[in-house]
Amino acid sequence: MTTLSDASFPPGTVVTGKWNRSRYTIRKLLGKGANGIVFLVQRGENGKHYALKMGFDPVDLQSEVNVLKSFQLQRNHEALRQSGIPSYLKDVDDYAVRGRDIPFYVMRYVRGEALHHFIRRQGTDWTLLVGLRLLQKLAQLHQAGWVFGDLKPQNVLVSDYGQVELIDYGGVTSIGRSVKQFTEWYDRGFWNAGSRTADGTYDVFAFALLLIHVLEADALKALAAEGLPQLRSVNQLVALVERSERLGPFRNWTTQALRGQFRDAGHAAQGWKEMMARPTPLRRRSKSTTPRWLMNAFAVSVILLIGVLIYALLF
Numbered sequence: 473m474t475t476l477s478d479a480s481f482p483p484g485t486v487v488t489g490k491w492n493r494s495r496y497t498i499r500k501l502l503g504k505g506a507n508g509i510v511f512l513v514q515r516g517e518n519g520k521h522y523a524l525k526m527g528f529d530p531v532d533l534q535s536e537v538n539v540l541k542s543f544q545l546q547r548n549h550e551a552l553r554q555s556g557i558p559s560y561l562k563d564v565d566d567y568a569v570r571g572r573d574i575p576f577y578v579m580r581y582v583r584g585e586a587l588h589h590f591i592r593r594q595g596t597d598w599t600l601l602v603g604l605r606l607l608q609k610l611a612q613l614h615q616a617g618w619v620f621g622d623l624k625p626q627n628v629l630v631s632d633y634g635q636v637e638l639i640d641y642g643g644v645t646s647i648g649r650s651v652k653q654f655t656e657w658y659d660r661g662f663w664n665a666g667s668r669t670a671d672g673t674y675d676v677f678a679f680a681l682l683l684i685h686v687l688e689a690d691a692l693k694a695l696a697a698e699g700l701p702q703l704r705s706v707n708q709l710v711a712l713v714e715r716s717e718r719l720g721p722f723r724n725w726t727t728q729a730l731r732g733q734f735r736d737a738g739h740a741a742q743g744w745k746e747m748m749a750r751p752t753p754l755r756r757r758s759k760s761t762t763p764r765w766l767m768n769a770f771a772v773s774v775i776l777l778i779g780v781l782i783y784a785l786l787f
């Protein structure tokens with residue numbers, strides 16, 4: 473077991489790769505997970521920003537690197553090329569410090585915030601657009617023969633314009649193999665809703681749980697905590713979806729996703745688009761999308777315009 477901690481690498485620390493000799497200056501901590509610590513760094517040679525992940529366990533880090541390298545080998549695959557995933561990995565090396573070698577890899581720095589924070593800040597109206605973009609990203613992976621595996625809000629970063637990027641490829645599994653890295657809430661095995669064999673429906677199920685998490689976090693938390701594990705079922709989730717007003721506009725789509733009726737993310741994205749085209753407005757907004765100052769300014773201009781028209785008619 474290692475004692476890797478962010479406190480050992482304050483901003484300004486220069487990480488020099490033992491083999492490739494590239495130099496990265498740590499700017500800040502981006503996040504910590506089960507497998508490692510991720511820092512925002514600047515590369516010595518070009519000053520560009522990247523994310524650098526140091527691994528707690530060399531074996532776990534190596535399996536992430538192997539997946540990212542497989543994407544590079546598939547760089548000519550049309551769907552993958554469009555996703556930008558093959559160019560995600562930039563460098564792999566060891567950092568020799570205090571008498572030990574810490575494995576690390578360098579990846580594209582993704583600007584954005586985790587999906588649930590984004591929706592909380594920007595409002596639930598964004599769920600439709602962001603959801604579609606996420607399904608399209610997953611569809612690109614599925615077309616290339618991969619399943620993302622560990623889909624959860626923390627692994628989806630959303631930019632201010634609603635662009636979506638997947639991070640943390642530790643759960644990526646080739647179709648037909650067994651998903652090894654997952655998070656309970658989003659895992660269909662946890663809900664007794666199917667196997668952990670990687671197929672398109674596995675990610676679509678996780679997407680449905682992610683949607684329920686984003687819009688009905690408390691109800692999902694209560695359901696996951698209640699009763700015996702063997703009593704968990706899709707029917708419980710469907711009942712939650714049917715009770716929820718916030719999930720109302722997504723009811724049919726989510727039920728189909730939970731029941732494995734979309735064969736992969738491409739098929740699910742098609743269903744999502746059809747849902748977007750239907751005139752069922754989101755009933756409750758968590759936040760108005762129009763700023764109050766803009767509405768006030770609009771009201772003042774209308775009053776002024778009416779005043780000017782009356783004046784013009786009278787004189």
Ligand SMILES: Nc1ncnc2c1ncn2[C@@H]1O[C@H](COP(=O)(O)OP(=O)(O)OP(=O)(O)O)[C@@H](O)[C@H]1O
Nearest residue numbers: 502503504505506507508510523580581582639640
């Ligand atoms: N490429 C990136 N760009 C920006 N931020 C990133 C990037 N990669 C990771 N992060 C940040 O670092 C955090 C931890 O990274 P990551 O999820 O890869 O670690 P992990 O140990 O695999 O986590 P988990 O416990 O979820 O499996 C992320 O939640 C995110 O905030």
